[in-house]
Amino acid sequence: MKRLAATALAGLLLAGCAAATFAQSSAPAPASGPLAESVPSDLPRIARPLHYAIEVAPDAASLAFTGTTRVDIELYERSDSLTLHANELEFASVRLTPAGGGSAVALQPEIDAAAQTVRLVAPAALAPGRYSIAFEYRGKINTQATGLFALDYPDKRSGETVRGLFTQFEAPDARRFAPMFDEPSYKATFDLSAVVPAGQMAVSNMPVASEEPLADGRKRVTFATTPVMSSYLLFFAVGDFERLSTKGPGGVDVGIVSPAGSGEQARLALESTPPLLEYYTDYFGVPYPLPKLDNVAAPGQSQFFGAMENWGAILTFERFLLIDPTITDPATQNYMYTALAHEVAHQWFGDIVTMAWWDDLWLNEGFASWMETKASAKFRPDWFPLVGRVNGRETAMGYDAFATTHPVIQPIRTVAETSEAFDAISYSKGEAVIAMLEAYAGEDTWREGIRRYIQRHRYGNTTSDDLWRAVEESGADGLVEIAHDFTLQPGVPLVRAESRCRQGTTALELAQSEFSRDRKDEVAANPQRWRVPMLIKVGSAAPVRHVLEGSASLELPGCGAVVVNGGQLGYFRTLYSPEMGQALVEALPQLEPIDQLGLLRDNFALAQAGYQDAGRALDMLVEVPGDANPVVALGAIARWGQVHGVASEAQQPAVATLAREAWLPRLQQLGFDPKPGESLVDTELRGDLIRILGNIGDDTVAAEARRRFEALATDPTALDGPLKTTWLGIVARNATAAEWDRLAQLAATAPTAVERQAYFALLGAPKDAALAERALAFALTGEAGTSSAAIIAAVSREHPELAFDFALANRTAVESLVDASGRTGYIAGLAAASREPEMIGKLERFAESVPADERRSVERSIAGIRERLETEPRLAREVAEWLAARAG
Ligand SMILES: [Zn+2]
DSSP, X not given: OHHHHHXXXXXXXXXXXXXXXXXXXXXXXXXXXXXXXXXXXXXXXXEEEEEEEEEEEXXXXXXXXXXXXXXXXXXXXXXXXXXXXXXXXXXXXXXXXXXXXXXXXXXXXXEETTTTEEEEEEEEEEXXXXXXXXXXXXXXXXXSSSEEEEEEEEXXXXXOEEEEEEEEOTTTTGGGTSOBOOSTTOOBEEEEEEEEETTSEEEESSOEEEEEEOTTSEEEEEEOOOOXXXXXXXXXXXXXXXXXXXXXXXXXXXXXXXXXXXXXXXXXXXXXXXXXXXXHHHHHSSOOOSSEEEEEEESSOOXXXXXXXXXXXXXXXXXXXXXXXXXXXXXXXXXXXXXXXXXXXXXXXXXXXXXXXXXXXXXXXXXXXXXXXXXXXXXXXXXXXXXXXHHHHHHHHHHHTSTTOOOSSOOOOSHHHHHHTSSHIIIIIHHHHHHHHHHHXXXXXXXXXXXXXXXXXXXXXXXXXXXXXXXXXXXXXXXXXXXXXXXXXXXXXEXXXXXXXXXXXXXXXXXXXXXXXXXXXXXXXXXXXXXXXXXXXXXXXXXXXXXXXXXXXXXXXXXSOEETTGGGOSSSEEEEOHHHHHHHHHHGGGSOHHXXXXXXXXXXXXXXXXXXXXXXXXXXXXXXXXXXXXXXXXXXXXXXXXXXXXXXXXXXXXXXXXXXXXXXXXXXXXXXXXXXXXXXXXXXXXXXXXXXXXXTTOHHHHHHHHHHHHHTTTOTTTTOSTTHHHHHHHHHHTOOHHHHXXXXXXXXXXXXXXXXHHHHHHHTOOSOHHHHHHHHHHHTTSTTGGGHXXXXXXXXXXXXXXXHHHHHHTHHHHHTTSOGGGHHHHHHHHTTTOOOTHHHXXXXXXXXXXXXXXXXXXXXXXXXXXXXXXXXXXXXXXXXXXHHHHHO
């Protein structure tokens, strides 16, 4: 309790300087005039918000809150009504007062639940001008991460269950907190205050400006006024928190707000933040504009996101922010850093400058994803983030090669379409395209363009073209056309390559077509056209830049293996002639790690889609050296797992033997236990080697997992460390009923929310169908809180039919376990790993039960299953032929 009081006092002192900073700086006013017709909107274009003053009084125990909100607006034309967004708010009174004074009139609220709006009808027509609307209302506190929501978790000091409140507003859920013009272009300033228990800490975007004790044991906390910003960035949290803080560049107060008792677990995130702020301040050419930046650890989880960039108050789910040495695994620690780098980048790209509408969501997400990798490469080079970027490109191409894909910039009209836009195309294709364009422009020109863009549009809203124009003006001639090719049309270019060596020169023939996984013949007959920037590497000669338009015949100095997508910066696939492919197989051990990984993934994808026999990819896989870069090794061992998965049962032992021969020595060299001071990627590689070699039946690994699990009976700390979830994962997958019961007991008694989440998810991992059914039944008891949906999702990996049928049979109950905005996608995802033809019909019937604008995720699952059913028998045959040829 002492710590809380001290922190509150510090907040109070800071608030004074915050107010002063804003009074002195030229904080811009909101835009004026009706919203442009070019920006989509649900609301009539007759008014705009200028300022909100919101006060909420949450009643955490009864999951409800009362609110009073004053919205200052400007009305641009005569009207007898005003429309704002509101969702699940009950209005007690709405009154309107002219800004210059005058008597208040009551407005009649007419709720349109489907449109998520409230129309306020005035007794007589209102003249254009400024008004204040005062609302008194009640709202709901949700139990999933939507609007204002509650998380129950064990207190780290007492073990008692306590409740914290948090908000999640992106994209359409600020309207569940207060009536608002809840669209990104309606920027305004916000004053927030809250009536909360006196002993708790309240957090918002800005520092606390004042705290006033109330007679009933509560207090009123008032936060300083925000700068002009979009409603989806507003944030509020309250609970038994503690705050670890430090000073960032320019005196910015940097804090990590954690569940009380977290102590030093927040240290790494805290210390990682100021260098990022400094790096971005330099990169964007504009300092971080708020007096403080908090990152709030929420002890729960969502099926959809790990963190959210609320301005000045990032929300991150606890397991992605706080290091718990007993359980945090290396992949999570890596995610932790990239999530931090991502959200801090959004403080500029997204928060200072915001997309005008959700059709440009990718501009936020693709850019922040690209920036997180760039920043990680600067501060964590030993994790090889740039090599790992290849995997993001593959995820994007995985979606983008199906007919169900969409352009990076896509028309968005409804709330449901907005939710679906948070996908691999916006994030990973966005990142890959930006990386390609940066390489095309050159690093310095690109940065110059970004600085120009941020300067020009500070506190405003933009479209993608505003960014392209700024970069082209900075010297990147031709960039706009390339950017349009890759963002306005969907799909993946395919570049066919043939070459000959003549007198020390390589004659290279290139032709652009289109890569597809489900419409190969169709796109081959009529491919889309792209201008494709590439960096061609021939042997050890200096790489050559080229922009392919259609086809080209190039004479390149030197001879040797040719990598058409050198450095893997281009967003395209390359189909090499058999001779070029063979030369690459032989040269693979000597290539740059990023090209090794890129070629491996590219050739596996080409085999999967049937562009070439799987033999080429398998030849490359066995050429990956045993001492490869750890990120390449991670990619190789994952491919072995994939090959084992498609091979027929008769062939699986031979695949397992090859995988073991290739990678068991690396595991032996790393050892089963982490070594002090080793790099994070080595720890991650050890975990993946254990997991995959264990899954494909390496007895030593499975026996070791069981031995360690048994040791837990006498020593509860026996498994503590970065590989805890790896070992437990192997046990859970092969669990007996007694072992499953033991895991359930560990989940119920785990001392922290993060450990509980990990154990709960493991309950869904067994191969045994009876145990999987027990896990599904358990998920509905609600005992696992926000982990319930994760249990069902875990079951779906091994038993998709079981999980999907269960979710449909218990649809209302299962949907209540998932954030409101992603329920259809969640259920469709449960079926995604299916290999049953009947599942296609089930999904089609499910699609009919959801609105048309929510069907994309269902169509994706169907397309994936169709393709799997079609390709796996062929791949199994090709693997068998390759094995036979090797043995012969
Ligand atoms: Zn983001």
